[in-house]
Amino acid sequence: MTAAQRALPRRWPLLRSSNLHGGWPSAFWFLLPALIGFVAFYLYPAIRGVYISFTDWNLIANEGDWVGTDNYDRLLDDSRVWDSLKVTIRYTVINIVSQTILAIGIAVLMDRLTKSVVIRGIILFPWLIPNVIVAMLWVWMLDGNLGIVNEFLGWFGVDPIRFFTDTDKVIPTLAGINTWRHMGYTALLIFAGLQMIPKSLYEAAALDGATERQMFFGITMPLLRPILALVLVITIVGSLQVFDTVYVATGGFGGQPGGPANASRVIYLYIYQNAFDFNQLGYAAAISVLLVVILLAVTFVQLKLLRAGESDLS
């Protein structure tokens, strides 16, 4: 091993020349399509978005003048921003806790009990349905008057539950729907992580008379940490950005998106309202920048706390 190779940290194995075998030119061509997409659809819009946040940009007129930090001053005084952040955080906490626990459960069951590809496919199924369809499906199933779920509950003498139109239940309901949709996908990511844990550890533990429960908390969870960190970062960032399910399910056929009484107005929905209902693109961009800063902070703290770059295996 040369000095240069040693200097590169272990967590960048792809960058070590021995791993690339001089393949940089071909790697470049393979990366190019993604790179073009990244620059055209992410990098440039992001930079332009920051610029627009310092203007009074009107969406329809498609122009605006520099207003300095006016939008940011307004944002700090706008209680709706902070209300919608609270709603978003409430959604994220319920969604992530339920989704992660269920996903770990499913992944461990798949790992320990079956390797059936068919079952893996079935578990992934809800994730393959478009968000809008999922939302419409649940709007019909959970409706207070006509929904099949309340019909079933009625057989057991339960009064109809207004899942989407009760101000206290709408966020847990939305979080539940997205848990249903995403837990299979999350479970597959965790399942991939479980494959990295050497089977010999379980065999050794079994010989020592460890129970399944002891093996789960003593072997599986600690060794799953790096993968779990990655999964949590992806799902929490995704969860904080929830929009389509909320927009479709709470708008329904008669309500107002973000309703009832703003109980489900998540931050993305508020940004959308400002940009596309009120045509105030400049202000919407300023709230978006705030959201980006929050997401970066959350991600950074998480990766640090969970030491995602290190593994306990080696």
Place this chain on the structure above:
Amino acid sequence: MRKTVWRLIAVFIALTLVAAACGDDDDGGAGEAQTATQATEAAEESAPAPTEAPVEAVTIEYWLWDGNQQPYYQQCADDFTAANPSINVEIVQFGWGDYWTNLTAAFASDSGPDVFTDHLARYPEFVASGVLVPLNDYVARDGVDTGAYFPGLAELWVDAEGNRYGLPKDFDTIALVMNSGHVADAGVTAADFAAAEWNPDDGGSFQELIAKLSVDANGNRGDSPDFDSSNVEVYGMGLEGNFGAFGQTTFSGFAASTGFQFLDVNPFGDSANYDDPRLAATIDWYVRMIDAGYVVPIEDVESLGGTTVFQNGSAAVMADGSWKIGTYIGADTPFDVEFAPLPTGPSGSRASMFNGLADSINRSSDNQEEAWQWVKHMASAECQDIIGGAAVVFPAIPSAADIAVASHQANGVDVTAFTVHVDEGTTFLFPITDSASQIEAIVGPAMQEILRGQADAADRLSQVADEVNSVLGS
């Protein structure tokens, strides 16, 4: 093993990025499939004209949101092209939600339709952004008579500076739609509703009617002391789910019959009257009626909508707009319906919001002269008679509206409950401001709180008034 997994994840993330990037314009082509071009007609017409100098044909793109009206406007377009061979019209239809999103995007990119169907709640924002063509010069040049329409309709499309941005094409009013079976069971008739009086204190004879129409699970009616308001099978009155800031199909007619007005000046007032005690009293009446089990709880109609709940048989009557007549007499409603006008209020007359659509011209159109010709044709008796004959909406020209009423009559449907408001002059105009969507976002959620009993009507509405007036004043 570990490296392989990490590489797989890396590849997966890269693919997701590409997919996400490509997925962004999914909606771009959504409308293409619905495009009805007149390419074939254009070909037929261009063939036999050897003697004339070739005229370069211009195609006007026209957008509308109501698919029910598209075939009849297509007929107008065919007639128009027959009379003006050098102008073709291409009609594009989008659903209501997509329509405004696409239109906004089109304006932002200086593209989109030459002519489009415009709405009173939206056009002031377009005017403020400078994307519409003022029609004054065209109207004066061609001597178009703006007095040919129902009184008030043409004036709605003139802004504070006197610029006209649309020519009226139709109007709508509000009436009660009644489930014939439910009202017959209660021994109530449309005539009873037409004669009914309402006030926000005790609800008058109107409240007695909807009480009588309410039935609980044990078969008790709302006017019986045994009526169980927590276990209602049929509500006397249904409710549109989006109660809203302007309550077009919900509270507006009732509130206006007390003398309430939304704005100090309409159109383009700079203060709103949401703190008017008569409005609070009206909303409070709704809250009491929901508690009493006579009006469907707002929670039950927000999700699937008031129309679905009515069609399900859960409400005996419901206030709705004339543009929905087709929905109620059509196959989607599995029972017969009748219509009755809204009740007479404390002011001594009934009241219905009066709203109308018009066609506007996009400033980025390259063919504004041809676009104007098409707008003028749609606002003419020739086209409006076709629309009236189809009986989909009420045209803005009185004679054409009569054709619509007669056409319904011929099918055995009496729609005079909608036109009586116009005949008796008991309409009030849709409140026009340049901040309709912001007002909706402030007042709508507040109404949802009040109707749930989470806030007091008078208190909450006076807060709302401050917020709305600060938006209007800015």
